[in-house]
Amino acid sequence: MFLQLDDDGPRYLQLARALKQAILDGRCAPGSRLPATRTLSRELDISRNTALAAYAQLADEGLIDGRPGSGCYVAAFAATRKRSAAAAPAHTPARAIALSRRGRRMQQVYDRAIPGRQHRGLRYNLQYGLPMTNPQLASAWRSALNQAAAHVQTDYPDPQGLPELRVQVCEYLARRRGIAAAPDDVLIVNGTQQAFALAADVLLDAGDRLLLEDPHYQGARQVFAARGAVIRTCRVDGDGLVVDALPRDGRTRLAVVTPSHQFPTGAVLSLPRRMQLLDWAQQRRCWLIEDDYDGEFRFGARPLAALKSLDRAGRVLYVGSFSKVIFPALRLGYMVLPPGLRDAFVAAKWLTDRGSTAIEQSALALLIGSGAFERHLRRAANTLRARRAALLGALRRYAGDAVEVADSSAGMHILAWLPRTSHAQAQALVDMARARGVGIYLVAPYCHKPLRRPGLLLGYADLPPADLQAAVRLLAECLPRIAQS
Ligand SMILES: Cc1ncc(COP(=O)(O)O)c(C=O)c1O
Secondary structure, three states, rough: OOOOOOOOOOHHHHEEEHHHHHHHHHOOOOEEEOOOHHHHHHHOOOOOOHHHHHHHHHHHEEEEEEEEEOOEEEEEEHEEEEEOOOOOOOOOOOOOOOOOOHHHHOOOOOHHOOOOOOOOOOOOOOOOOOOOOOHHHHHHHHHHHHHHHHHHOOOOOOOOOOOHHHHHHHHHHHHHHHOOOOHEEEEEHHHHHHHHHHHHHHHHHOEEEEEEEEEEOOOHHHHHHHHHOEEEEEEEEEOEOOHHHHHOOOOOOEEEEEOOOOOOOOOOOOOHHHHHHHHHHHOOOOOEEEOOOOOOOOOOOOOOOOOOHHOOOOOOOEEEEEEOOHHHOOOEEEEEOOOOHHHHHHHHHHHHHHHOOHHHHHHHHHHHOOOOHHHHHHHHHHHHHHHHHHHHHHHHHHHHHOOOOOOOEEOOOEEEEEOOOHHHHHHHHHHHHHOOOOOOEOHHHHHOOOOOEEEEEEEEOOOOHHHHHHHHHHHHHEEEEEEHH
């Protein structure tokens, strides 16, 4: 209990006054037990007799019941007293606080953010981004954490990331993504979101131009918009970003692209366009952030090597995340930076958070080094392949040509266009499905320009095949009804 003595008069009266104040302003509720006099004397560095005398004084005033030594309780009468207005801390209402420009923008983009997880009342939630649960991974992770906790250094970690994790990241990237990086090029970050925030801090001033694909990941738009970037977009088609439609002037400072699996359409940027994009960036001295958020999971053709692996001019900042391949609660990811940017990013990281948490970094290095991570990736890819096939099969079977799935063979979500549905009917479909316990989500919030036709962004990582089939059956039951609406 926090008690402030006022240094006025005998100590037992000072203590009695402080306790009385705590009782009257409601910090000690009626009927609650007061601290033992022995505890009080130790905490306040007073003699026990002083504490006993203070309690006796309060008992005389009728504020407490009981006997010092066998437990004292706040008298019930105090129940009639409300916490006094004078004692309540003076809260300035949020709207009356003058925030910084950035603070205001952050609030605005957050207010308009796509709502968080929406499980309530849902039997089947096809929300994008829900992680796949995997008991084998959970147990491997637990033992890696235990091992890491036993050995980790307790001082501040290297802000660039634990060297052993950076080594593992480089080996993994060489094996799986064709990227030749040295541990010194790698910065460990708290997920992609922090990579975006650091890039905004290091590379953009308010008013600078940022280019996003359209549609795009709203997490990127928000973080750059909050920092005052002027956002432009460029359309995508079945081959990914339409590089010919990029602005020709040299005013774009930074562009965020998802070449391996365009978010959310799923298109893969063709090799000629990759080369063209790198040329475009080099000629305009524009930085490219390659967001390789789910590059691991492909189910058809061989994956194209990462854009970073083709980058001879050092314009690409590669960003990988463990959110999809392990789980988002981990909040760990990495950047592979052009050498000239490394020190500025490490400084920004140090100033922001003094480095990512060392125990998790160390556990992750152990998990990757032991081979458990890649075993998990192989299992996860098989599980996802089966889930995806179940979802696509169910859509074909139950929804027929009311739904047109965008061509893609990777990731943990699909984009399903509704070619014969108006935007209002699509919203009605979402509402009707929700009333039947199925969570489906429109793609519109991810688009900058209004869409010609509505579409659904459906995540399938979290649901087994039978659930996906049941969900689609329920969803399909709504289709004829909304057609009449
Ligand atoms: C396009 C895209 N990039 C990156 C991420 C990962 O973000 P983070 O690493 O901050 O969890 C996601 C997660 O949903 C995503 O959809």
